[in-house]
Amino acid sequence: MSEELRCIGCGSILQDQDPKKSGYLPTSALKKALTSDDNEVYCQRCFRLRHYNEIMPVEENNDDFLALLNSISQKKALVVNVVDLFDFSNSLISSIKRFIGGNEYILVVNKVDLFPKNSKESKIKDWMRQEANRNGLKPEKIFLVSAAKKKNLADLMAFLAKKGEKKDIYFVGTTNVGKSTLINAIINMNSDLKDVITTSKFPGTTLDEIKIPLSNGHYLIDTPGILNANQLASHLSGKELEVVEPKKPLKPATYQLLPGQTIFLAGLGRFDYVDGPSSGFTIYVARDLYVHRTKTENADTFYEKHKDDLLLPPSKDDCLGPLKGQTFSPKEKSDILFGGVGFITTPANVVVKAYTPEGIGLGIRRALI
Known part of the structure; x- marks a missing residue:
């Protein structure tokens, strides 16, 4: 087995030894992948999630995820903290400065398309900046976006292109904030690729970092979602989240x-x-x-x-x-x-x-x- 071969959906190293661990692929499928020129290989979990919307539980270690985030402080990077508009306080990583060291970071607040239509973005941003400051955080900029509808993504992409010109761009966040969906939308707006990274209503879809090469020689990197016990999404099943999370703008x-x-x-x-x-x-x-x-x-x-x-x-x-x-x-x-x-x-x-x-x-x- 080659340690260089990773699942393009969740970032896990592909392996055929343990179905309960991340990156599992049956031996025959793994051998085929190793001898193929096709780099777009999905583990069994991501394949079933993408095609059948079925989740296969795997052993996950939140400590490994946190260690991965800690490594960002040793690198030159721009950090994008993606948060959920409907659970802002609990999806905000209040300890992010400890993870990223002196690197610049911004807040990208997802799912703005689902907020009531008569709400003002300036008012929402003011509240979020106050909440961030209350947690001792001073993000360089706050973007309100919709990954699903691609709302306000052009402004975000222009900022990333300018600020991330000479460094890798890390996307971090708690589970189920739409981080991978956001990256897929950005990729889709810049190429003909669609839904490269596995996404779903199930928390914890990304299991290892996923590196996406950029034209400037650097990478856009998706990291696993941090499990937060104070975040409702980490407790509910995918089917329950379908009921709880709005699909259309909230109506009073x-x-x-x-x-x-x-x-x-x-x-x-x-x-x-x-x-x-x-x-x-x-x-x-x-x-x-x-x-x-x-x-x-x-x-x-x-x-x-x-x-x-x-x-x-x-x-x-x-x-x-x-x-x-x-x-x-x-x-x-x-x-x-x-x-x-x-x-x-x-x-x-x-x-x-x-x-x-x-x-x-x-x-x-x-x-x-």
């Missing part, structure tokens, strides 16, 4: 609530109106996600009765803990954040309590809409 749904009423966002979020006048609360979640209103006094009973049917996801297999709540008393119109699920716009001077499994992804910001 406004509920007039009285204190003592509760909204469930499937089993992934609960929102109690605790105190205040009769008020409108606007929910922004994927259209396929089940939303239910009930009395707060009945909420616990309703949850226990329906957590395995109406309130899916999550399922028992996701190993998520019980719902944990946090009370918010906004003094201005605010968004209560359910990271990876959506948000609820809340009026000023009310008291609400929001819950997610184990409190994952809860937060608040000044209303963006």
Whole structure:
């Protein structure tokens, strides 16, 4: 077996010894690949993912991924931290400076096409810069893009061409932020190649770094997604993510609530109106996600009765803990954040309590809409 031969989809070294490890290819297929002039070879996992949308579990080591990222600090590079607009705080790598040393880095925020159409990009950028600064980060630039729709990619590509002229460009991020989809879109806009890197709704599709040669002699490098326990995507299955992640721009749904009423966002979020006048609360979640209103006094009973049917996801297999709540008393119109699920716009001077499994992804910001 040649250690030079890697899967073009996930970056793993191809091997025929262990089906449970990354890069596995049956012996006959591997021998054929070794004697072929075709460099576009996919491991069995990527092949089945691309053609049948089936995920084959492999042994993954997050420590190996982190070690790979740590090596960037020893190189001259431009680092692109790709984050998810719908889970910005938890997909932001707050320790990125430790990984990249003195290298320049930018934030590329993906999935902007799915945000409500009446939102202003300048307002979104201001909030993100504040969040980055709050984490001690000062990215050189922030780009709002859509990898799927190729929105704003021309500006990003022009920046990368200028700043990455004499260095490699590393794309880093947590799992399922659309990093590989973004790189595929960039490649597609510059060549006739399509979907070179394997992508899917399943977290952790890229298993090793993938080097894509550039015309200037340097590389565009895709790195494995970091698994973050505080990121909802790392807990849900691909089928569940199909329900949770929006496919079209979020449409507002406004509920007039009285204190003592509760909204469930499937089993992934609960929102109690605790105190205040009769008020409108606007929910922004994927259209396929089940939303239910009930009395707060009945909420616990309703949850226990329906957590395995109406309130899916999550399922028992996701190993998520019980719902944990946090009370918010906004003094201005605010968004209560359910990271990876959506948000609820809340009026000023009310008291609400929001819950997610184990409190994952809860937060608040000044209303963006």
